[in-house]
Amino acid sequence: MPRRYWLMKCEPEAYTIGDLERDRSTTWEGVRNYQARNLLRDDMQVGDGVLFYASNAEPSGVTGLAEIVRSGFPDPT
Template sequence: MAYWLFKTEPDEFSIDTLRVKGTACWDGIRNYQARNMIRDEMKVGDSVLIYHSSCKQIGVAGMATIIKEAYVDHFQFDIESDYYDAKSDPDNPRWLMVDIEFVEKFKRVLPLSVLKTMPELVEMPLVKRGNRLSVMPVTESEWQAILSRVAR
């Protein structure tokens, strides 16, 4: 089993949205490095931290599990979608997504400001300057350190 962090803007999709839906596709990934992780590394049963960004309370908000491995993100072919990609070929699609299932919403968001102070996370891409990836791997020790600090 692997561990991941998925960033989302809660105005678009939040841990509460996932809680209500129960399951959802994680779509709209338009970065090749993130796409490659989805394609090559994410597996059913992997655990995911849901991270709220670009909002008032930035930080880790809850957990999910991957329930379906990489498959074609059909929104790349939908001309009315924000995720439409005119250069993507249906015979060789560029973009993929996974399905996730709600596990838990934390009582409080664990803020980025706290994550940055944790010595166990010093090598985590999330706390390093300039990291813009919307999905990123989390080591088991980073996962445990984060879970030890969340309010459950």
């Protein structure tokens, strides 16, 4: 299957690409939109690419690249 890419949006005051570089891995929790939640849990696969998007930044846009390293799981929150 061809590699897929996902746009992952985050507010820069909550989490940045620099935070991800430091942490090496993170989970996306607290997603309440049903479609987004289902995509995170069911469709994102190990090896898929991530475009890390900083919203409400000056300027807004993709700030880095990442990769899915674990299969989806139900949000514990």
